[in-house]
Amino acid sequence: MSDTQTTGDLTYTYRPSLLGAPWQFRLTGDALFWDIGRRSGRAAFHDIRRVRMSYRPVTMQNYRFVTEAWLGDGTRLTVASTSWKSMVEQERLSKPYVDFIRELHRRIAASGASVSFETGMHPLRYWPGFVVFAGMALGLAVLTVRALQLAAWGGAAFIGAFLALFLWHGGNYLRRNRPKTYRPDALPDDLLPR
Structure with a gap:
């Protein structure tokens, strides 16, 4: 520059x-x-x-x-x-x-x-991406709860950690790129x- x-x-x-x-x-x-x-x-x-x-x-x-x-x-x-x-x-x-x-x-x-x-992003790309993100986050949350119900502590911790990372990176991306x-x-x- x-x-x-x-x-x-x-x-x-x-x-x-x-x-x-x-x-x-x-x-x-x-x-x-x-x-x-x-x-x-x-x-x-x-x-x-x-x-x-x-x-x-x-x-x-x-x-x-x-x-x-x-x-x-x-x-x-x-x-x-x-x-x-x-x-x-x-x-x-x-x-x-x-x-x-x-x-x-x-x-x-x-x-x-x-x-x-x-x-x-263009709204026609953003909103479908947001729906997929929300669906995946909900699915991972359900898997975490189900693993806790089965007392699969390691699996619950792994899925929970992945969910936290997914929410952090994906949420930041969607927050910044809202049309x-x-x-x-x-x-x-x-x-x-x-």
Whole structure:
């Protein structure tokens, strides 16, 4: 991440995969420029139609946030809060990511564009996922109670521990990714890394 004081440009770079080229985004006075491997382009802030912030943990990084911006021509740009550093390590870019995303929102709002600001997953994916999560949690709770009734203490402890872990991770994921809208001057704190 670099900030060029003389031009007012703000740049954010991350590597979405270990073998791929780094993705670079640059905010200028009136546009967002991107360089994504072989693709590059420019979009005026008033051409951005939709922005979605979400929480998307991955195998190697369970604290990862993503902001996606859709342009008028259908192009989707993705900015993530982590970058591949080595074969087994992803680096958190929390502060540069937050600074870039806040400034992107500020410039979009200043352009006067009609933009939809959304959080989480699409409702058609979220609510079925929530129902499956609730069903599995209920099933694990019933199994734990049944194991306790049969005096299978080890099995009850194992299932209970798995249930607690499932509720913690799954509940956190669903809580952060609940579909809703927000204002560009009030970004959702639970979708920004600390």
